[in-house]
Amino acid sequence: MAIKAAGRGAIPPFYVMDVMLRAGRRQRTHGDVLHLEVGQPSTAAPAKVIAAARAALAGDVLGYTDAYGLMALRERISDHYAAEYGVSADPRRIAVTTGSSGAFILSFLAAFEAGDRVVCATPGYPAYRNILQALGVEVVIVESGPETNYQPTPALLDAVEGSLDGLIVASPSNPAGTMIDGKDLDALADYCRKRGMRLISDEIYHGITYAAPAETALSYDETCIVVNSFSKYFSMTGWRLGWMVVPEDLLRSVECLAQNLFISPPTLSQLACVAAFDSRDELDANVARYAENRKLLLRELPKAGFDKLASADGAFYIYADVSGMTTGMTTDSLALCGQILDQTGVAITPGVDFDPRRGNRFVRFSFSGSTEDMAQAAERLIAWRKS
Numbered sequence: 001m002a003i004k005a006a007g008r009g010a011i012p013p014f015y016v017m018d019v020m021l022r023a024g025r026r027q028r029t030h031g032d033v034l035h036l037e038v039g040q041p042s043t044a045a046p047a048k049v050i051a052a053a054r055a056a057l058a059g060d061v062l063g064y065t066d067a068y069g070l071m072a073l074r075e076r077i078s079d080h081y082a083a084e085y086g087v088s089a090d091p092r093r094i095a096v097t098t099g100s101s102g103a104f105i106l107s108f109l110a111a112f113e114a115g116d117r118v119v120c121a122t123p124g125y126p127a128y129r130n131i132l133q134a135l136g137v138e139v140v141i142v143e144s145g146p147e148t149n150y151q152p153t154p155a156l157l158d159a160v161e162g163s164l165d166g167l168i169v170a171s172p173s174n175p176a177g178t179m180i181d182g183k184d185l186d187a188l189a190d191y192c193r194k195r196g197m198r199l200i201s202d203e204i205y206h207g208i209t210y211a212a213p214a215e216t217a218l219s220y221d222e223t224c225i226v227v228n229s230f231s232k233y234f235s236m237t238g239w240r241l242g243w244m245v246v247p248e249d250l251l252r253s254v255e256c257l258a259q260n261l262f263i264s265p266p267t268l269s270q271l272a273c274v275a276a277f278d279s280r281d282e283l284d285a286n287v288a289r290y291a292e293n294r295k296l297l298l299r300e301l302p303k304a305g306f307d308k309l310a311s312a313d314g315a316f317y318i319y320a321d322v323s324g325m326t327t328g329m330t331t332d333s334l335a336l337c338g339q340i341l342d343q344t345g346v347a348i349t350p351g352v353d354f355d356p357r358r359g360n361r362f363v364r365f366s367f368s369g370s371t372e373d374m375a376q377a378a379e380r381l382i383a384w385r386k387s
């Protein structure tokens with residue numbers, strides 16, 4: 001008799017992995033790949049964090065911690081909210097998690113029942129949709145475009161039929177790098193509160209902004225769940241540490257879920273991360289490089305025909321509408337990315353991961369690499385466009 005397999009894993013793959021595979025092949029045959037497809041910093045963790053990790057390895061047994069994490073780290077995170085945003089986040093409400101990815105699993109399990117209806121805006125980070133789907137939550141897609149700065153608005157939510165149970169927002173966002181200002185965040189929080197919808201705010205790209213600093217949803221709503229991570233601004237993707245600010249009504253359920261699902265977040269990373277908040281100079285130097293890369297690409301990409309670009313006010317991404325690009329090019333962005341990789345060695349990401357319906361018209365450039373790589377990539381793309 002056939003053994004049953006659950007349908008939960010039948011969620012979409014990450015197409016960017018295919019691009020990375022192709023980029024790896026190209027590197028082996030040509031040795032010339034410029035990586036503008038990767039969604040992570042190209043730098044190491046801050047020196048103080050690495051030193052703290054070495055000391056912990058030498059002197060600590062590295063056992064489990066509380067499910068919510070080490071109090072010393074939770075206090076540092078709480079101080080960060082006071083210093084950065086002028087908002088109070090009691091350490092009791094801070095749960096350290098296995099990356100923001102761990103925080104999403106805990107948030108979605110604690111906030112939503114199977115069959116609930118939760119809004120995810122597209123273009124957006126695909127894991128929100130895919131984790132919700134795996135948990136049996138109905139994903140309601142709201143399509144946003146340049147008219148709303150690629151972000152959801154109360155008007156877009158109003159156009160959705162039927163009742164809603166939650167909304168996921170990200171500011172700055174991936175892939176568009178666009179932000180929601182305080183007034184609009186307040187309006188979205190208010191919209192959710194009045195309708196009994198749980199707001200989940202992904203703030204993983206906070207600290208990487210180019211005009212105004214990012215606003216936390218915590219300033220506007222005590223009932224929302226705020227998710228953040230050491231992966232991006234803190235340059236620590238592989239350390240797998242993030243955090244969430246948990247609303248009072250979910251404190252115990254998140255704790256029980258965390259105990260059973262993870263026991264505790266990685267202890268070595270927690271001990272090291274206590275030093276992360278003392279590393280601002282090093283981390284801000286990374287942001288200064290991203291800012292330079294951004295300026296360069298926003299200036300040069302239009303010369304290569306990529307002239308419909310999202311505002312890229314934060315994160316390290318530029319999202320380009322390639323539907324108007326003609327001359328033998330296609331509106332199949334997966335094929336376009338393959339063609340660009342084969343002909344130039346520049347690896348970029350097709351929009352299909354971020355927007356199931358319209359992503360075939362978009363590509364994403366990541367500028368987290370070196371400025372030299374960005375300049376070379378722009379040169380090659382301009383030459384390719386002319387050829």
Ligand SMILES: Cc1ncc(COP(=O)(O)O)c(C=O)c1O
Nearest residue numbers: 039099100101125174204229231
């Ligand atoms: C918007 C967004 N949220 C969350 C994540 C997950 O990050 P992590 O689990 O490393 O914290 C990513 C990773 O690229 C992302 O772009």
